[in-house]
Amino acid sequence: MNTQQTYHVAVVGATGAVGEKMLETLSKRSFPIGKLTLLSSKRSAGKTLVYNNETYEVQEATPESFAGVDIALFSAGGSVSKKLAPEAVKHGAIVIDNTSAFRMDTEVPLVVPEVNPEDLTAHKGIIANPNCSTIQMVAALKPIKERYGLSRVIVSTYQAVSGAGTEAIEEMKQQSRDLLDGKAAEPKILPVGGDKKHYQIAFNAIPQIDVFQDNGYTFEEMKMINETKKILHDEDLSVSATCVRLPVASGHAESVYIETEATDVTAEEIKALLQTAEGVTLQDDPSTQTYPMPALAEGKDDVFVGRVRKDPDVANGIHLWVVSDNLLKGAALNSVQIAERMIEMKLLNS
Amino acid sequence: MNTQQTYHVAVVGATGAVGEKMLETLSKRSFPIGKLTLLSSKRSAGKTLVYNNETYEVQEATPESFAGVDIALFSAGGSVSKKLAPEAVKHGAIVIDNTSAFRMDTEVPLVVPEVNPEDLTAHKGIIANPNCSTIQMVAALKPIKERYGLSRVIVSTYQAVSGAGTEAIEEMKQQSRDLLDGKAAEPKILPVGGDKKHYQIAFNAIPQIDVFQDNGYTFEEMKMINETKKILHDEDLSVSATCVRLPVASGHAESVYIETEATDVTAEEIKALLQTAEGVTLQDDPSTQTYPMPALAEGKDDVFVGRVRKDPDVANGIHLWVVSDNLLKGAALNSVQIAERMIEMKLLNS
Numbered sequence: 215m216n217t218q219q220t221y222h223v224a225v226v227g228a229t230g231a232v233g234e235k236m237l238e239t240l241s242k243r244s245f246p247i248g249k250l251t252l253l254s255s256k257r258s259a260g261k262t263l264v265y266n267n268e269t270y271e272v273q274e275a276t277p278e279s280f281a282g283v284d285i286a287l288f289s290a291g292g293s294v295s296k297k298l299a300p301e302a303v304k305h306g307a308i309v310i311d312n313t314s315a316f317r318m319d320t321e322v323p324l325v326v327p328e329v330n331p332e333d334l335t336a337h338k339g340i341i342a343n344p345n346c347s348t349i350q351m352v353a354a355l356k357p358i359k360e361r362y363g364l365s366r367v368i369v370s371t372y373q374a375v376s377g378a379g380t381e382a383i384e385e386m387k388q389q390s391r392d393l394l395d396g397k398a399a400e401p402k403i404l405p406v407g408g409d410k411k412h413y414q415i416a417f418n419a420i421p422q423i424d425v426f427q428d429n430g431y432t433f434e435e436m437k438m439i440n441e442t443k444k445i446l447h448d449e450d451l452s453v454s455a456t457c458v459r460l461p462v463a464s465g466h467a468e469s470v471y472i473e474t475e476a477t478d479v480t481a482e483e484i485k486a487l488l489q490t491a492e493g494v495t496l497q498d499d500p501s502t503q504t505y506p507m508p509a510l511a512e513g514k515d516d517v518f519v520g521r522v523r524k525d526p527d528v529a530n531g532i533h534l535w536v537v538s539d540n541l542l543k544g545a546a547l548n549s550v551q552i553a554e555r556m557i558e559m560k561l562l563n564s
Numbered sequence: 565m566n567t568q569q570t571y572h573v574a575v576v577g578a579t580g581a582v583g584e585k586m587l588e589t590l591s592k593r594s595f596p597i598g599k600l601t602l603l604s605s606k607r608s609a610g611k612t613l614v615y616n617n618e619t620y621e622v623q624e625a626t627p628e629s630f631a632g633v634d635i636a637l638f639s640a641g642g643s644v645s646k647k648l649a650p651e652a653v654k655h656g657a658i659v660i661d662n663t664s665a666f667r668m669d670t671e672v673p674l675v676v677p678e679v680n681p682e683d684l685t686a687h688k689g690i691i692a693n694p695n696c697s698t699i700q701m702v703a704a705l706k707p708i709k710e711r712y713g714l715s716r717v718i719v720s721t722y723q724a725v726s727g728a729g730t731e732a733i734e735e736m737k738q739q740s741r742d743l744l745d746g747k748a749a750e751p752k753i754l755p756v757g758g759d760k761k762h763y764q765i766a767f768n769a770i771p772q773i774d775v776f777q778d779n780g781y782t783f784e785e786m787k788m789i790n791e792t793k794k795i796l797h798d799e800d801l802s803v804s805a806t807c808v809r810l811p812v813a814s815g816h817a818e819s820v821y822i823e824t825e826a827t828d829v830t831a832e833e834i835k836a837l838l839q840t841a842e843g844v845t846l847q848d849d850p851s852t853q854t855y856p857m858p859a860l861a862e863g864k865d866d867v868f869v870g871r872v873r874k875d876p877d878v879a880n881g882i883h884l885w886v887v888s889d890n891l892l893k894g895a896a897l898n899s900v901q902i903a904e905r906m907i908e909m910k911l912l913n914s
Contacts, residue, residue, distance in 0.1 A: 366878075370720035370819035372769045372808065390740055411853045418859040419722045419810060419817050421871050421885045426850035430831060430873035439876065452877035456819040456885065458722065460769060461811050467769050469720035469806040469819075481780060500776035503761045509768040521771050523780035526789065527802035528716075535771050535806065 220248030221562065223553075224283045224307070226275050226298065227290030228252035229261055231380045232312060235546035236287050237265050245550060246557075253279050255290065277301035284562060285553050288312060289545065303339035308562060310341050310549045314433075317342040317441055324444050326548060327555040328492040329356040334556055341552055344445060345437040346544025347371050347457065347466055352445050353517040353543070354536045355472065357491040358484060359446060363475025365530075366452040369438060372460050372467035373423060374508060375415060377540050378404060382415075383463050389416035390461070405459055416461050423457040432457055465508025466540040469533070477529040481522050484532060488519050493543070498522050506537035514539055515547055570598030571912065573903075574633045574657070576625050576648065577640030578602035579611055581730045582662060585896035586637050587615050595900060596907075603629050605640065627651035634912060635903050638662060639895065653689035658912060660691050660899045664783075667692040667791055674794050676898060677905040678842040679706040684902070684911055691902055694795060695787040696894025697721050697807065697816050702795050703867040703893070704886045705822065707841040708834060709796060713825025715880075716802040719788060722810050722817035723773060724858060725765060727890050728754060732765075733813050739766035740811070755809055766811050773807040782807055815858025816890040819883070827879040831872050834882060838869050843893070848872050856887035864889055865897055 223240065227233045233254075240247060252263055253275035261272045273279060275294065280286060280302040288295045288302075289312035299309045299316070316322040323333035324342045329352050334341060344352070351369060358364060375382040382403050389399035393416050401412035405422040413420050424433035431439070438455040489496045497506045498520040506518035517538040525531030538544055556562050573590065577583045583604075590597060602613055603625035611622045623629060625644065630636060630652040638645045638652075639662040649659045649666065666672040673683035674692045679702050684691060694702070701719060708714060725732040732753050739749035743766050751762035755772040763770050774783035781789070788805040839846045847856045848870040856868035867888040875881030888894055906912050 368718055368821050368875075368881075370806075370821075372722070372810075387744060391744055394737060394741055394744075405853070409853060413853075413857060414859050417812050418857055419812060420857060421817070421819075421855050422853060426853070429876070430850055430871075431876075452875070454821070454875040454877065454881065454883065456720075456821075456871065456883055458817075458819065460722075462767050462769060467771070467808075469771075469808065471718050471720075471804070471806075471821075500780055503755070503759060503763075503772060503776070505771050507763060507768055507770060509764050521780075521806065525718075525802070525804040526779070526781075527804065531718075531804065533804065533806055 218246055220246045221284040222249040222251070222282055223247050224251040224253055224280060224286040226253045226286060226288045226294065228263060228272050229254045229258040230289060231376055232289040232541055232545045235541045236289065236549065237263065239542065239546045239550045241266055243550060245553070251279065251283060280305040280307050283307040285310065287549050299340055308341070308556065309339060310343060310552050312343040312545055312549055314345065314437060316340050317344065317437070318444065324441060325552055326352055326445060327551045328353055330445055330447070331555050331559070334552070334559060334561055337561065343545065343549045343552065344441045345434070346377055346540040347373060347434065347468065348438050348441040348445070349544050349548050350466060350517045350536050350538035351438070351468055351470055352442055353493050354470065354488065354519050354534055356446065357487050358472065358474065361487055362479050364451060364472060365475055366473035367442060368471040369455045370469045371455070371457045373457060374462040374464045374466055374540055375404065375459065376464045377466070378407070386415050386461055386463070389414055393417060415459060418461065420459040421456065423459050462508045463512070464539055464541055465511040465537060466544060467506070467508055468536045470536055472532050472534065473528070473530045474532065475530070479530070479532070481524050481532065485522050488522070493517055494519055496520070505535060508537060511537045511539050515542055517543055568596055570596045571634040572599040572601070572632055573597050574601040574603055574630060574636040576603045576636060576638045576644065578613060578622050579604045579608040580639060581726050582639040582891055582895045585891045586639065586899065587613065589892065589896045589900045591616050593900060593904070595903070601629065601633060630655040630657050633657040635660065637899050649690055658691070658906065659689060660693060660902050662693040662895050662899055664695065664787060666690050667694065667787070668794065674791060675902055676702055676795060677901045678703055680795050680797070681905050681909070684906055684909060687911065693895065693899045693902065694791045695784070696727055696890040697723060697784065697818065698788050698791040698795070699894050699898050700816060700867045700886050700888035701788070701818055701820055702792055703843050704820065704838065704869050704884055706796065707837050708822065708824065711837055712829050714801060714822060715825055716823035717792065718821040719805045720819045721805070721807045723807060724812040724814045724816055724890055725754065725809065726814045727773070727816070728757070736765050736811055736813070739764055743767060765809060768811065770809040771806065773809050812858045813862070814889055814891055815861040815887060816894060817856070817858055818886045820886055822882050822884065823878070823880045824882065825880070829880070829882070831874050831882065835872050838872070843867055844869055846870070856885060858887055861887045861889050865892055867893055
């Protein structure tokens, strides 16, 4: 007799880059789905998608779409979440939102299950999935903060184009082909679809992800700064960030510089700690040129850490190189893991 | 009547990526060449190159090649410099060496003409051209150090493949074509030609440039650390670095985090200072998405700086994004500028 509880799951933004990975992840992890509802914008409604050998027609997301839904995984942009997530909650669904719409809302838990699962208990219907570049960084930093204290983070990112959607991947490929053929690149989307100017991403690096804020930082940089403090429950932690887009399809890399409170930590101690950290895989052996890279991380679940070493001049300064698949742990996987953790913690109504 | 002094110039490594740029730069700047000798390894000897519409046959570099040479520009690898630079000096030539062979030799000036031209006066025949990634960084840091003091530098680089030679550019292009065509990439050179393992550079980022040292840093990282202190004459300056290779042909970018001694500097003051700095072009206006990028810097002489902003949490912390053509200011141009400066300073025998 199978007594496993199953859930009615809705995926909002099912036809997007993250939506596709949500479905793959739910299937791969055998998430207990009783009923599956695939939702999208009006434009993509009517498309069909296959899940576990069954074909589903994607429906336009409306407030009524959430009747009977237990878990709604949102990844269709901030404006859709702002409009429809409260409607889903009214219908009794738990919303796990992958956009920035509610992340800094003090009423909304912002959760990486390996880092701050306890925050889930305070939810009021919506749980926010952090920004991709934040998730992988805090996964590596949490065990270090717990053991040695953490006073400072300075991060420079090396981010993949898939964070800007499937069209951005196509744009990178088309520009690469054109430039290799001696033609001009035609920038149309990156760095930011809705911004005024577009720049070549193929064979280039663009120091802008998301739009600029009044303080000269991009919104992506401010997400890393603010979300890191919220997830680690430490408003006194100094965090600063520079976010850069690269011609890489999937897999964000980060050069993370930290200062621990302890001044006598060795790189070997940090490595030993990360070797047993949940969700983290240490790839660090200079003698065999072993270190994480986006091309190796694509399609994998873990957060990979390498190049661990001490600042030669600053006793509590440590470098880490952190890589993870931005569509998986950075988005779809973390969202599904939040749902799984809520089931474990008995935070979902049965 | 033309009374301009001319010089017998030898280019060692004339057929390489930097050698080619040396010749372009000498021609573009109308360097006063009386006689030009092009030298290479035995393997490339016999090739012909055109300089100012005249064809030259490249000769194998031997100790005797330097008879009568006034200025020898070396860029053929450290082992060639170690063997032949002293021979050139014996023949009375001034050697400007673009390899790492003599950079940390206390008897050898390590010079960026805009930064420490005074060091040239102490030369004993050999002047070292710094590492490409160091040159562009110190060009941006020198005016800041002079005005506001500088206590700390933490840099993460985004480096182009041309720093590893013309074959590395071809490797990147071939891998890009293969991957776009659905074939596997075949890594043969990068990250380091002579190292044990090779990794895909197309659509990837490799956190290794040059070989690993015993302390876990790569040689490229240690070059940035040690050369920056030497050029800025400041052994107390804290410097740390993470160097990463990108699928970009030419143009190194750097996310540079600094701490000034002054704690009340504004980003606007730093920008105003850099706007008038020699060899530096400020490209910094978030409202028009203006910032430096490798694709914009390729073929240009200057060091471009943008994304200037203060750390939101640390009063004396400032971010810079520094981009320059690694084959020009990072190599060929700086070498030629050293020669020009030595002529101006009357440090070359007439």
